[in-house]
Amino acid sequence: MKPRLLLIEDDTSTACALQKVLQDEGYQVNRAERGDAGLEEARRLPYQLVITDLRLPGLNGLELVARLRATQPKLPVIMMTAHGTTETAIEATKLGAYEYLVKPFEADELLGLVATAVAQSQLMSxxxxxxxxxxxxxxxxxxxxxxxxxxxxxxxxxxxxxxxxxxxxxxxxxxxxxxxxxxxxxxxxxxxxxxxxxxxxxxxxxxxxxxxxxxxxxxxxxxxxxxxxxxxxxxxxxxxxxxxxxxxxxxxxxxxxxxxxxxxxxxxxxxxxxxxxxxxxxxxxxxxxxxxxxxxxxxxxxxxxxxxxPLSERREDIPALVKFFIQRYARELQVETPSIQAEAVQWLQTQPWPGNVRELENIVRQALLTSRHFTIGLGQVKEVLAKARKPQLASGQLHADYVAGLLARVQRGEEQDAYARMIADLEPELFRQAIQLAGGNQAKAARWLGVTRLKMREKLIQLGLHPHRGMDEEEDNPSAGAGQDIP
Ligand SMILES: Nc1ncnc2c1ncn2[C@@H]1O[C@H](COP(=O)(O)OP(=O)(O)OP(=O)(O)O)[C@@H](O)[C@H]1O
Ligand SMILES: [Mg+2]
CATH class of the missing domain: 3.40.50.300 (P-loop containing nucleotide triphosphate hydrolases)
Known part of the structure; x- marks a missing residue:
């Protein structure tokens, strides 16, 4: 289910631009153009977040925050404000608004805030x-x-x-x-x-x-x-x-x-x-x-x-946890709930679980994905766990080997600037895996890596991983890129 956001903004072009940015990020966005209409709408449907302008016809943003706080204290609000009215926006955070943004702001800034506010909202609800x-x-x-x-x-x-x-x-x-x-x-x-x-x-x-x-x-x-x-x-x-x-x-x-x-x-x-x-x-x-x-x-x-x-001190909980995670992920993936072999559960009970319940949860999820809704067997569970643990060991090993090799080349005078070399060698993999893991979502990948979306895009282009890099260069059309100002 996509998180549902309410955007209250009276300027249509700004509202459309914001709506697009948010929808591209995977949010469901409803709009209102007046403060009073926005307040009504916020009560009509369950929203995860309200993003509102400060100056609005009907009811201003500050009043709106105060009223929402009184009736829906768990609904976070992000307030948008123009220069010169920042003081009022700060007032709003005292009344309970989650954050405020001073216009013009970058899409990244908004998306970062929205992501944390939605997470807060889910935590509460x-x-x-x-x-x-x-x-x-x-x-x-x-x-x-x-x-x-x-x-x-x-x-x-x-x-x-x-x-x-x-x-x-x-x-x-x-x-x-x-x-x-x-x-x-x-x-x-x-x-x-x-x-x-x-x-x-x-x-x-x-x-x-x-x-x-x-x-x-x-x-x-x-x-x-x-x-x-x-x-x-x-x-x-x-x-x-x-x-x-x-x-x-x-x-x-x-x-x-x-x-x-x-x-x-x-x-x-x-x-x-x-x-x-x-x-x-x-x-x-x-x-x-x-x-x-x-x-x-x-x-x-x-x-x-x-x-x-630690989970290893409460192994008797493992069968119930396994059953719970199978049900949960089957429901999420909308497949029939598969059964799991008793031997597989017994074997899981004997494992060390350094990552505790989270690790067990991940293993069960992967086993479910590979089972194609047949019974989850012992062999399969073993395979998934072996795979999940292998990369850690292997990459640790590779890592040390790589550094040893690099330093040996430096010592022999075949290489200089080892630090720059290492970054250049490893960076492509970091960006490649991040964008893959994020399902192509550049904003998400950029947030994970702690870089701007602009930087993300530059790197992807540089590494030949940018999907739209083709005949019509985006450079010709700066407004199509990330990092654009809103409004
Ligand atoms: N007893 C439990 N029953 C069901 N699910 C659990 C249980 N304990 C943990 N989980 C699940 O395991 C995952 C990790 O839990 P959580 O994030 O609360 O751990 P944590 O102790 O905060 O970890 P960290 O120290 O890494 O932040 C979550 O998906 C959580 O829902
Ligand atoms: Mg935690």
Whole structure:
């Protein structure tokens, strides 16, 4: 199902351009031209995101955000604003708008924001069943002892405002548990904002969390409202908390103790009422010993700890998980649910699973894809797992061999600029695989690699991978390319 977006913009040509950019990216886009009509439309259908102009006939964007926040607090809004009205747009983020964009902006900028806002919206709205699959796409499956005590713990703390620290190796289901905690809390009708602390550069994280005042640092041209302030009344999920810098740790500690924030570069003390959920795969106790993680913060965060054991310590859950994933992917692929040989399930139970539930999920999905809806057999499962593990080993090996060879050539004087050589050798593969994996979607591939769409396109052309590079050069028509300004 394509995510459904509502675009409210009174200027028809801008609206059409935006609609096209969004539809090309795979979104379903409905439009409204007046604020009041937009508000009505937002109530008529379930939308994942509203993108609205600030100045609108009928009802202005600010008013619209306030009204939506009152009735649909879980619906994210991106506000578009012209130069000179930025202050008002910032006002909107205080009222709960997810983000704002100053016109003119690049298509990439919009698409990046839309992707994160839609992800947030899905985080808030997609139900997580507990213990049993039911009809939900997401469920916490498993009846092993450790899982049973986790369900009990969730039942005990979900409805209280206490801070919960979710721990466990990669792929054990930390994010899933955070969502379940939110959905079973008495704040489930209020916003849930997730921040992946490891994904945001250290220099920007404080401003992302707490906001900043204009001029707080170079580049801080306008005020920014942080995620804590936006989540007021709701829940914030701080993922990968083990990666916080000492400075941010100190600030977070203060927020937890005093329930107030101070924007970066600001004096005002702003009260916030936010329930904090945090997750990490890191060994925080070791972090404390190495003085990388503050002990006082650790105590504040771990008022309640939910510890997700690795899958290898709850092998009895594997059959139920396998069944759940088979059903889920069969439904998604719209094929009949295949059965799986008992020997295959038993064999899966004996495997090590360093990637935990996520790895099991991937293996089951691939086995399903290759089974062509016949019974999934042991041989097939073994083959899929062997294939999935092989590239890692092989590429690690190749890698070391490649570097050794390169350095040997440098030593012999046959080669210089080893660094540039390595980039030149590996880059084509990176772009080739990314665009293939993204199904040809350049914007998506560009986001994965952290390059602009323009750069993506240039590289693809350079490498002869650009699909439209042909008789009529796009260079002749700059508006056809990526990176165009809107409107
Ligand atoms: N008990 C479970 N039942 C069903 N699905 C699960 C369970 N645990 C995890 N999953 C699924 O496994 C995948 C990984 O889970 P999740 O993203 O929550 O892990 P994580 O601990 O946050 O991993 P990471 O540390 O890598 O971020 C998801 O698709 C999730 O739905
Ligand atoms: Mg996670």
């Amino acid at each position: 997609e139900p997580v069943e507990m213990g049993e699959a039911g009809h939900a796409r997401l469920a916490v499956i498993g009846n092993s002892r450790p899982m049973q005590s986790i369900y009990k713990e969730i039942g005990r703390v979900a409805a209280t405002p206490v801070t919960v620290l979710i721990r466990g190796e990669t792929g054990t289901g930390k994010e899933l548990i955070a969502r379940a905690l939110y959905q079973h809390s008495n704040r489930s009708h209020k916003p849930f904002i997730a921040v992946n602390c490891a994904a945001i550069p250290e220099t920007l994280l404080e401003s992302e969390l707490f906001g900043h005042e204009r001029g707080a640092f170079t580049g801080a041209k306008v005020r920014r409202i942080g995620r804590f302030e936006q989540a007021h009344g709701g829940t914030i999920f701080l993922d990968e908390i083990g990666d916080l810098s000492p400075g941010t740790q100190a600030k977070l500690l203060r927020v937890l103790q005093e329930k107030t924030i101070r924007r970066v570069g600001g004096d005002a003390v702003i009260p916030v009422d936010v329930r904090v959920l945090a997750a990490t795969h890191c060994d925080l106790e070791a972090g404390i010993v190495n003085q990388k993680f503050r002990q006082d913060l650790f105590y504040r965060l771990s008022v309640v700890t939910v510890h997700l054991p």
